Amino acid sequence: MGNGAALPFTTQQAKDIYRLMVRIRACDQRIQQGLAAGDLQFQYYPCGGQEAIPAAIAPLLRADDYAVTTYRGIHDIVAKGTPMREIIAEMYGRITGTSKGKGGPMHLSDPKAGLMVTTGIVGAGAPIANGLALAEMLKGSGRIVLCSFGDGAANIxxxxxxxxxxxxxxxxxxxxxxxxxxxxxxxxxxxxxxxTIAERAAAYGMPGARANGTDPAAVYTAAKAAIARARAGGGPTLLECVAHRLQGHAFGSEEAHMDQDALKAARADPPIEKFRARLLAQGIASEAELAAIEREAQAEVDDAQAFAKDSAAPGADELYADVFADASVIPDRDTPYAPGPERAPQAPRRKLTFGQAVNDALDVALASDPATILMGEDIVDPAGGIVKATLGLSTRHGSARVRATPISEQAIVGAAIGAALAGLKPIAEIMVCDFALVCMDQIANHAAKLRYMSGGRTSVPVTLRMVTAGNVGSFGAQHSQSLEAMFAHVPGLKVVTASTPADAKGLLLSCIHDPDPCIFIEPMRCYFTPGEVPEGDYRIPLGRAAVRREGRDLSILSYSWTMDEALAAAETLAGDGIEADVIDLRSILPLDMAAVTASACKTGRVLIVHPAVEFCGFGAELAARLQERLFGELKAPVARLGARYTPIPFSQPLEALHFPNAAGIVDKARHLLAHPHAAGG
Ligand SMILES: Cc1ncc(C[n+]2csc(CCOP(=O)(O)OP(=O)(O)O)c2C)c(N)n1
Structure with a gap:
């Protein structure tokens, strides 16, 4: 469009957009200067050529609208209103940065400005943006979400x-x-x-538009219609803004892969200079005004850089801060974790199966806290979930809060994360534990890390429920795994699993109200077992193991469905006069090391039993910890019994060989008792 074409915004807006573009470039270039000087050290993804896109959308946004962006997002971040000082200080890894120096250039968050997520994982922000938008739609706040990603991300x-x-x-x-x-x-x-990417919109069933991303007027016009539609309840829009990248992929990277003629042409006509000429040609701003805007932008980055350099690096106390809401949960800290008391343990009880207890917990959460929402595949009535865990809930609490989803695990978990960032307490059902691997990026790179990467500015109080069908027969290798060790290996996740109906209810309610992301694994083997369950908002604190049976001769530490095997084995051993202490860990993290240690000290012999593959299983971690702490006091090396190192076989005789069972536990226990060290004294 020529310099004379009328602009779709007011004179003030035009100047504001220009100011933003100039501020974006000043920030982008100052970072590159810092890198060139060796003052800063990181992989940086410049935004040169794309400045007009967020700058032209900015006047259409409310201050409290949300934004989600990517590693190449400095333009989006400046435009959303994050203070320049905090941005530059984060680049320097300083305590005054957006994330206290713990996020870095790819992970800025500034909820005050509505900037909720910057992700270094291509395309991963889009599922989270959905959750933010869902939360605001449910609240009726009128807020919208601006979610930016690249053309490459459109293929993920x-x-x-x-x-x-x-x-x-x-x-x-x-x-x-x-x-x-x-x-x-x-x-x-x-x-x-x-x-074009825009033409894909039709396939999703949403409007699509394409704009020249170097022209603020074109971007503004297209975004204005889309934002008005979103605010009016008309749903999302996919807007493709085309703007040639003016440099290589990252700061200092080669440009040989780029079409050199096109690059030369784009560099000869950069968006800022083009808009500047237009403002002058139309008499919207004078040369003096524009020069003043440019000087102010330089002064702003000068000030921000000086501020950053004067700021301190985060102190050692920041290392463990913001992994969880409460750092004493962290397993490598010396501070013992002290879980709170049970809630309402004296309530009247009624007999429920494990599955009914899960349903009861969800019902109580939905009834007592309007922030609670559920989402997952097939969870609404009449199906009520594949194991009926959610039966009746959509009928009682409505399909706005109990939401059926497509078969899209990344979208489900991302939506739960986003809704949690926006203050809700989402519970997402991942039908089967194995399917969590499909959305492990959302779980491990986002749910787990956002609190830390934002320096504690955001948190993800989400609960991810998943069934494991281990040892029920017939489900085979892809529906029966126990992945707790994998989850527990990622800092920032709490990992919980129940073996009784009362625990299912009490632990699940604690997960739902926990300030951190919780993985709640439900063993199908326990699903139809009945037990007495307290009514109402009964909660068992995370991090407190349960002593299921007391004994002096050895400790059997277990969790999930192998608890049944452990208890059966203890019964058999008792027939031989061997008394086992049987402990149900209930949560892998927080870990009740105090209960484990007390039992190990009492008996001097420990056998760890779990449904997951023994090699690199959680038992290895627990055994190492016990041996480090109690080497001299143990009467025998800590023993483990997990599943064999094979995918889970379908054939029942083979499945029986794969998983640990009571007979195997008895055998291991007898070996422990016969250990020569113990026999010798
Ligand atoms: C899931 C994932 N795969 C690969 C990468 C490595 N990577 C970083 S940037 C990038 C290109 C992304 O291109 P595009 O989405 O067009 O965004 P642009 O960098 O052009 O802004 C890739 C492949 C990554 N960060 N995340």
């Missing part, structure tokens, strides 16, 4: 899942695909068969 599964779900739920989001024509070293046409 998380984005496809998110766009489908956003359209299905008519969420108030503007998805902006910033098409800079390259994804790292690959040209757009080499990875994408369709000519």
């Amino acid at each position: 599964g998380a984005v496809h899942e998110a766009l489908n779900l956003a359209a299905l739920w008519q969420l108030p989001i503007l998805f902006v695909c910033q098409n800079n024509l390259y994804a790292e070293y690959t040209a757009f046409a080499a990875s994408t068969r369709v000519a």
